[in-house]
Amino acid sequence: GAGVSQSPSNKVTEKGKDVELRCDPISGHTALYWYRQRLGQGLEFLIYFQGNSAPDKSGLPSDRFSAERTGESVSTLTIQRTQQEDSAVYLCASSLNKGLYGYTFGSGTRLTVV
């Protein structure tokens, strides 16, 4: 596609429920990244997919968080048993190779846990 597409754009969920966030990267971009942005804060790295290599999961904050990517296509970030501290904007980005010339970001999914 022309840009990185994320859905849904907004999600309100009850504490304890599971949520799935979707990211559609730019076609041909081999790398895909998930970041979390809490209100008024910077970006916190979550996970990084590069082609068919094992993903770098070093930023996932707990085992309630997981992500998958199908080939060089769509990625899904799943948060199980959501907590109020999970409320944030979840940003997805994609890039060619290692993204040394920068990333293209989606508009994010705003998650609110009530």
Next chain:
Amino acid sequence: GEDVEQSLFLSVREGDSSVINCTYTDSSSTYLYWYKQEPGAGLQLLTYIFSNMDMKQDQRLTVLLNKKDKHLSLRIADTQTGDSAIYFCAEAGNTGGFKTIFGAGTRLFVKA
């Protein structure tokens, strides 16, 4: 680990120059970036500079890199109200496996 720091707020008058500063800790940083985030949107890459460069200019934007002091700055000439946004400094280097590490962002307010 790697860290990127920047001041949180900057306020300027329309037409003045804005200078946003950033410091980083990773001496292996090879690529340094400035991103802009407008309300409700994702981050947009403004410009990047390689560590073997001191300066890069792109229209109203000037990036200065002091590698010795690990200091990066973004100067916006003739700042306009449309430049009001959050500006993120970021770096990628070998230490972090070339994952991009972002600062907390500087919120630029432009007064008419």
